[in-house]
Amino acid sequence: MSRALVALALLAAALLPLALESEGYAIHVLTLALLFAALGQAWNIVGGLANQMSLGHAAFFGIGAYAATILQIRFGLSPWLGLVVALALGGLAAALISLPTMRLRGHYFALATLACGEVMRVIANTAAPLTGGPAGISVPFGAEGVWMMRFEGGRPIYWLMLGALVVVTVVFEVIRRGALGYRLRAVRENIAAAEAIGVDTARVKLQAAVISGALTAALGVLYAQFNFFFDPDTVFGVASISVRIALMAIIGGIGTAAGPILGALIVIPLEEFANAALSDRAAGLSQLVYGAVLIAMVLVEPRGLMALRFSWTFRPRRASA
Amino acid sequence: MSAPILSVSGLSKRFGGLQALHDISFDVARTEILGVIGPNGAGKTTLFNNLAGLHRPDAGTIMLDGVSLVGLKPHRIAGLGLTKTFQNVALFAESSVLDNVLIGGLLRHGVAEARAFALHCLEQVGLAGIAQKQAGELSFPERARVEVARALATQPKILLLDEVMAALNHAEMEALMALIRRLREGGLTVIVIEHHMKAMLALCDRIIAISFGRKLAEGSPAEIARHPEVVAAYLGRAHAV
Numbered sequence: 052m053s054r055a056l057v058a059l060a061l062l063a064a065a066l067l068p069l070a071l072e073s074e075g076y077a078i079h080v081l082t083l084a085l086l087f088a089a090l091g092q093a094w095n096i097v098g099g100l101a102n103q104m105s106l107g108h109a110a111f112f113g114i115g116a117y118a119a120t121i122l123q124i125r126f127g128l129s130p131w132l133g134l135v136v137a138l139a140l141g142g143l144a145a146a147l148i149s150l151p152t153m154r155l156r157g158h159y160f161a162l163a164t165l166a167c168g169e170v171m172r173v174i175a176n177t178a179a180p181l182t183g184g185p186a187g188i189s190v191p192f193g194a195e196g197v198w199m200m201r202f203e204g205g206r207p208i209y210w211l212m213l214g215a216l217v218v219v220t221v222v223f224e225v226i227r228r229g230a231l232g233y234r235l236r237a238v239r240e241n242i243a244a245a246e247a248i249g250v251d252t253a254r255v256k257l258q259a260a261v262i263s264g265a266l267t268a269a270l271g272v273l274y275a276q277f278n279f280f281f282d283p284d285t286v287f288g289v290a291s292i293s294v295r296i297a298l299m300a301i302i303g304g305i306g307t308a309a310g311p312i313l314g315a316l317i318v319i320p321l322e323e324f325a326n327a328a329l330s331d332r333a334a335g336l337s338q339l340v341y342g343a344v345l346i347a348m349v350l351v352e353p354r355g356l357m358a359l360r361f362s363w364t365f366r367p368r369r370a371s372a
Numbered sequence: 373m374s375a376p377i378l379s380v381s382g383l384s385k386r387f388g389g390l391q392a393l394h395d396i397s398f399d400v401a402r403t404e405i406l407g408v409i410g411p412n413g414a415g416k417t418t419l420f421n422n423l424a425g426l427h428r429p430d431a432g433t434i435m436l437d438g439v440s441l442v443g444l445k446p447h448r449i450a451g452l453g454l455t456k457t458f459q460n461v462a463l464f465a466e467s468s469v470l471d472n473v474l475i476g477g478l479l480r481h482g483v484a485e486a487r488a489f490a491l492h493c494l495e496q497v498g499l500a501g502i503a504q505k506q507a508g509e510l511s512f513p514e515r516a517r518v519e520v521a522r523a524l525a526t527q528p529k530i531l532l533l534d535e536v537m538a539a540l541n542h543a544e545m546e547a548l549m550a551l552i553r554r555l556r557e558g559g560l561t562v563i564v565i566e567h568h569m570k571a572m573l574a575l576c577d578r579i580i581a582i583s584f585g586r587k588l589a590e591g592s593p594a595e596i597a598r599h600p601e602v603v604a605a606y607l608g609r610a611h612a613v
C-alpha cells in the first residue's frame with residue numbers, strides 16, 4: 052500500500068469522530084474496534100511473524116488493566132505511568148510464560164498459553180483484597196484532565212486508541228522489516244535450518260513474546276480507562292479477549308499489518324450489530340450467528356480477508372463461467 | 373602440518389538400537405577439501421548433524437580451532453564458523469530465494485549489508501537471476517544451490533556440504549566444483565558428502581569412507597579408489613570411476 056494512501060486513511064480516521072456524536076454509540080464501537088485492531092496487531096508479532104498461535108494474550112491484557120487500575124486506586128498513580136508499569140509487567144509475564152512454552156508447536160502451544168490466561172483469571176477472582184475479586188473493579192472518578200486520562204465525551208479516548216494503534220502498527224512494521232522479522236520468519240518456516248545458519252531461535256521467540264506481551268498489557272490500561280469498570284472474567288476471558296484478539300489477525304490476514312485492522316473493523320461492528328439485533332430474541336443467538344459468520348469466513352479463505360483481496364486482484368477472470 | 377581446523381575424536385551416536393556412529397575420529401586441515409563417502413545409511417548425514425550441533429553425540433570430542441563444540445547449540449556453532457547444508461533441503465519455502473540467503477547473512481551483518489552479501493553469494497552459485505523467486509517453487513537442483521548460497525552467507529570457516537550435487541547436471545556440477553575450489557583458495561575448509569565417485573576423486577584432497585557408522589578407510593583419492601574394503605563395501609556396487 053502506498054504511503055499516500057496510508058496517510059489519507061489515517062487523516063480520515065482522525066477526522067471521523069468530529070462527524071460523530073461525541074457521546075454516541077458509533078464512536079464507542081469504533082473506539083473498541085481500534086483497541087482490538089491494536090491488540091490483534093500486538094498478537095500478530097508472535098502469532099503472525101513467528102506463527103505461534105497464542106491463545107493466552109488475555110493474561111497480559113488483564114495484568115495491564117489490573118496493575119494500572121490498582122495503582123491508581125491505591126496511590127493515585129496516573130494511568131500514563133500505569134502504562135509504563137504495564138509495559139514492564141506485561142513483558143515480564145510474557146518472558147515467564149514464553150520460557151517454558153516456546154518449544155511447543157501448534158495446538159500444544161495454543162493450549163499451554165490458553166491455560167496461562169486461565170490461571171490469571173482464577174488468581175484475579177481469588178485475590179479479592181487486591182483485585183476486588185469476581186465483583187470487579189472500577190477506575191476511580193476524578194477531575195477531568197489529561198494527566199489522569201479523564202476526558203469529556205468520547206473523542207479524546209478514540210484519538211488515544213487511534214494513537215495506540217498507530218504506535219503498535221509501527222512497532223509491528225519495524226520488526227517485520229528488520230532483522231528480527233527475518234529471523235522470526237526463519238523460525239516459522241524451518242526451525243532446524245534457522246538454528247543451523249546461526250539464528251538463536253529461543254532468543255528470537257523470547258524477544259517477540261516480550262514485545263507482544265508488553266504492548267498487550269499497555270492496551271489493557273487503555274481498555275480500563277475506556278470502560279471504567281471490568282472484572283476477571285472479562286479481561287482474562289478466553290472468548291472475550293484471548294480468542295477474540297487472535298481472531299482479529301486470523302480473520303483479517305495473519306502476518307500483515309493491514310490484517311488485524313481489517314479484521315477488527317469488520318468483526319467488532321459485526322459483534323455489536325449481532326448483539327443489538329438479536330439479543331432480545333433469544334439468549335445466545337447473537338453469539339451463535341457471530342460464530343457462524345466467523346466459521347464461514349475461515350472456511351472461505353483460511354489465510355484471511357487480505358488474501359481474499361489479493362485473489363480478487365490477481366485472478367479476476369476465474370468466476371466468468 | 374599446522375594444527376587441524378577441526379579435530380573429531382571417538383565420536384559415537386546411537387538411535388535406539390541403531391549405532392549410527394561408532395568411534396569416529398579424523399582431523400581436517402585448514403583449507404583442505406575432505407570427502408566423506410559411504411553407502412546410504414552409513415551415517416554420513418548423522419556425522420554432519422553431530423558436528424553442527426543438531427544432534428548431541430553420546431561420546432567423543434569435536435574441536436573447532438581449539439574450541440569444543442559438543443553441547444553447543446547449532447546457532448553458536450554457526451557463529452563459531454561451522455555451517456552445514458541439508459541433504460533433504462531445508463529452505464524457508466515461503467520466502468524468496470534472496471531472503472533465504474539474507475537470513476544467513478544476518479549472522480554477521482545488519483539487514484542492508486546482509487542483502488548485498490546475499491546477492492553476492494547467489495551470484496557465486498549462479499542463481500542471482502532467480503533471487504526474487506519463492507524458494508518453495510524451485511526445482512531440486514536449484515534448491516540445493518540455494519542451500520549452498522545460504523550456508524556461504526554465514527561466512528563459515530568450514531563448510532559442510534551434504535550431497536548438494538546429487539541432482540545437478542554435468543555443467544552445474546562442474547560449476548559447483550569450480551566454486552568449491554575457488555572458495556578453498558580464499559581460505560575456506562570444506563567437507564563434502566557425495567556419491568559421485570568421479571567428482572569426489574577429482575575434487576577432494578583426502579577422503580574418508582564410512583560404513584555402518586564406522587570409519588572404514590582414510591586416505592588420498594588414489595588410496596581410497598583401490599582400498600579393498602571400500603571397493604567391496606561401496607565402489608563394488610555403484611562403481612562410477
Ligand SMILES: Nc1ncnc2c1ncn2[C@@H]1O[C@H](COP(=O)(O)OP(=O)(O)O)[C@@H](O)[C@H]1O
Pocket residue numbers: 387390392410411412413414415416417418419
Ligand atoms: N534422527 C534420527 N533418528 C533415528 N534414526 C536416524 C536418525 N537420523 C538418521 N538415522 C538413522 O541412522 C542411520 C544413518 O543415517 P544417515 O546418517 O542419514 O545416513 P547417510 O547420510 O550416510 O545416508 C540410518 O539407518 C538412519 O535411518
Ligand SMILES: [Mg+2]
Pocket residue numbers: 416417418459
Ligand atoms: Mg545422508
